[in-house]
Amino acid sequence: MRNDHFGFVPGTLPGRNINYLLTTVGVDALLKQHLDTAAQPAAFNYTALTANATAASAASTTLTSEIATASGGLIRKQSTFAHTNGTNVATLTTTFTANGNDSLPVTIAKVGVFNASTSGTLGYETLLSSTATITNIGDALTTTHTITRS
């Protein structure tokens, strides 16, 4: 997620430190996407939420207690991908809007990035440095996940 970014857009606030973690199964999939001549894994373009606040782990293969309420607005969702040519940074930005099917209030503590709308491979797991609470129907949360190649 965002790291030490200071928005110049009027009305925005300084960023919060959020450490993302590339999982072991995510590394496997990334290498296959890049180098394998066999059928390649799908893109990691789906973001999921959970209230679970345990530390992110490279060994994770699922997002513990992922919000998966049928027809809910906080379930896994395809993200907006952005990349700046000539740099090693990309972002996945996703907006979740709670609806009448969601169990509210809920405090979001961790985010996962998958390569499918259901099931799939967990590529990244991120524990938020500060949580975000969604209280009412119609409340929305935008998350921006920053991926930096190092």
Next chain:
Amino acid sequence: MNAELGNPKPKGGSGPTFTTFDFAGYDGGVPKRLQTLRGDQDFEGRLGWLTKEQEPYLVSLIEVEDAWPVHAEAPPSYVKSDDPVFAGLLSQVFGCPVQE
């Protein structure tokens, strides 16, 4: 829907370039209240000028605003999009011209 923004001062880059956005999850939904992980919640104040017809673009505008500081250290130099309405709104939000 997609967009390209001229990036005159990229983070981690050496010179002017451009940033592309692919809004694969765009659904035109209009939330009642919206917050980002940066604590930004004043969209009504900043984007209250959107008309009813333009409101379906609200979330996409916020997503660009939220991601832009990750990619750049200066405002965009131009915008373009396969959706001309969205291009016009980005132009107003960032104060830069639409490039055809």
